[in-house]
Amino acid sequence: AQSVTQLDSHVSVSEGTPVLLRCNYSSSYSPSLFWYVQHPNKGLQLLLKYTSAATLVKGINGFEAEFKKSETSFHLTKPSAHMSDAAEYFCVVTTNTGNQFYFGTGTSLTVIP
């Protein structure tokens, strides 16, 4: 079975400091992994997706994620937080058919001015 665990339900950082949102996955095959962001009362927006071509994935708005098979992790990072980054972030894994998507419980990011 496939699943993701987001290790922190809330993360708080100061503006201009690095962001780290942690995600571990469980999968019996090489998974597809995604990060989505959700601002209040909005739908989910794709930040980045993992392809097997590169373990370090660059996304929109300066976010990156690194796929580490040995650690079954796909943590999301950003060098410098901006106020507009305050939102809910979801880590997602697909099934081997690519037809089913499983969401983590989310990490709420607060950015302190």
Next chain:
Amino acid sequence: DTGVSQNPRHKITKRGQNVTFRCDPISEHNRLYWYRQTLGQGPEFLTYFQNEAQLEKSRLLSDRFSAERPKGSFSTLEIQRTEQGDSAMYLCASSPPRSSYNSPLHFGNGTRLTVT
């Protein structure tokens, strides 16, 4: 690309009433998904269509819930005899044909249902 469109944005209904939501996916996307999201939780899968065929349904989808996608274009999600526990955000997402292993989901802004 006008994105995934969901209507209405908000729906308030009394317990026991029926409600219907509509989702218009991105035009070239043949896969369409419905999710439910409650406060503080991640989206939970409800059902999935490939073209007009409903290929998967979650156990969460009781017999009061029905979804259709006639002609493989827009989709509707109907909830009959609504209960207060149905209050949630209902999200629709679409995805292109699975030409690559990791085609992402594109989400609409959701329909927020409040059952009083």
